[in-house]
Amino acid sequence: MTTHCIIVDNVRKTYIVREGIRKKRSVEALRGVSFNVRCGTVHALLGPNGAGKTTLVKIMSTILLPDDGRVQVLGLDVVREPDKVRKVVGVVLDISKGFYFTLSGYENLVFYGLLKGLSKRDAERRAREVLELVGLDESSYKRPYHTYSLGMRARVAIAKALVTDPEVLILDEPTLGLDVESARAVRDLLVKLARSGKTILVTGHNMHEIEMISNHVTIIHKGKVVADGHPEELKLKLGLPIKIVLRLREIPRDIEEKIRSEIPIVNMCREEDKLIIYARGRRENIVQSLLEILRHNNLPIIDVQIVEPTLEDAYIAALRGVE
Ligand SMILES: Nc1ncnc2c1ncn2[C@@H]1O[C@H](COP(=O)(O)OP(=O)(O)O)[C@@H](O)[C@H]1O
Numbered sequence: 242m243t244t245h246c247i248i249v250d251n252v253r254k255t256y257i258v259r260e261g262i263r264k265k266r267s268v269e270a271l272r273g274v275s276f277n278v279r280c281g282t283v284h285a286l287l288g289p290n291g292a293g294k295t296t297l298v299k300i301m302s303t304i305l306l307p308d309d310g311r312v313q314v315l316g317l318d319v320v321r322e323p324d325k326v327r328k329v330v331g332v333v334l335d336i337s338k339g340f341y342f343t344l345s346g347y348e349n350l351v352f353y354g355l356l357k358g359l360s361k362r363d364a365e366r367r368a369r370e371v372l373e374l375v376g377l378d379e380s381s382y383k384r385p386y387h388t389y390s391l392g393m394r395a396r397v398a399i400a401k402a403l404v405t406d407p408e409v410l411i412l413d414e415p416t417l418g419l420d421v422e423s424a425r426a427v428r429d430l431l432v433k434l435a436r437s438g439k440t441i442l443v444t445g446h447n448m449h450e451i452e453m454i455s456n457h458v459t460i461i462h463k464g465k466v467v468a469d470g471h472p473e474e475l476k477l478k479l480g481l482p483i484k485i486v487l488r489l490r491e492i493p494r495d496i497e498e499k500i501r502s503e504i505p506i507v508n509m510c511r512e513e514d515k516l517i518i519y520a521r522g523r524r525e526n527i528v529q530s531l532l533e534i535l536r537h538n539n540l541p542i543i544d545v546q547i548v549e550p551t552l553e554d555a556y557i558a559a560l561r562g563v564e
Pocket residue numbers: 256257258268269270288289290291292293294295296297
């Protein structure tokens with residue numbers, strides 16, 4: 242068994258948009274997208290609006306057919322074996338869609354379980370299990386869905402995707418529009434699910450929140466992959482400099498030159514008793530070399546501050562690369 246639970250290989254999709262009776266326009270939503278999702282990880286698919294995230298999520302979950310290329314989920318082909326794929330994948334597309342507003346969250350889930358072929362008893366048991374798993378307050382089990390907050394709806398939507406106990410969970414912008422606390426609850430839930438062995442593919446455009454939970458990030462833009470890797474690896478790959486602010490008792494004239502000869506410096510400047518350094522490379526290596534130079538020159542440090550690039554910076558850099 243491969244360690245990749247989802248394989249996306251050169252996927253293409255063009256939408257034909259009719260404009261009036263004769264005129265047609267084509268939109269290339271995916272232009273040869275490839276990446277792999279390792280089993281048991283939280284993998285983020287990032288990109289600005291219109292990048293192609295939802296299109297790809299729909300293809301992965303057998304809702305939409307690709308024009309070209311291949312997607313495999315747990316070794317199953319989404320085009321040739323859609324029924325089998327649906328059994329092993331849970332999908333959260335639009336958190337507020339697919340629910341009966343007058344039924345409670347619990348009743349919605351029981352109904353869904355019945356549709357999926359569970360017996361009444363099993364459907365009821367499973368509905369309770371998944372609602373407990375996503376942390377929906379038990380007092381809301383019987384309240385109609387239309388009274389639920391968006392945060393509660395997000396939980397119920399994830400619970401619904403979990404009814405069939407899928408190994409793979411695919412979520413399209415599950416925290417969109419949620420308040421800070423609810424978004425955090427959803428993130429924590431995704432991490433918990435990955436720890437329990439599920440493979441999670443989650444799309445989004447908010448770097449900060451993705452950085453906190455993902456083991457791997459694929460950034461797409463205009464239907465193409467522009468960067469792919471672990472968040473830390475991405476920052477390194479894109480060559481983003483880290484910023485080091487040193488406060489020293491004194492800053493000798495020749496120290497800058499000495500630092501330049503040892504460390505790949507992007508920029509360096511002085512500000513009162515501070516030396517501000519922008520350098521490329523691994524944080525550990527840079528800091529170690531820097532400390533050695535200072536020690537060697539008998540320069541005691543009063544304070545040191547290290548500002549690492551964020552995934553946001555990496556994202557912006559990646560998008561800039563393809564503009
Ligand atoms: N049903 C559709 N018909 C025509 N164009 C579409 C359709 N769905 C999406 N698109 C276009 O395809 C591109 C990718 O859209 P989408 O996959 O929704 O991106 P994202 O989810 O990253 O915002 C966009 O240019 C969008 O306008």
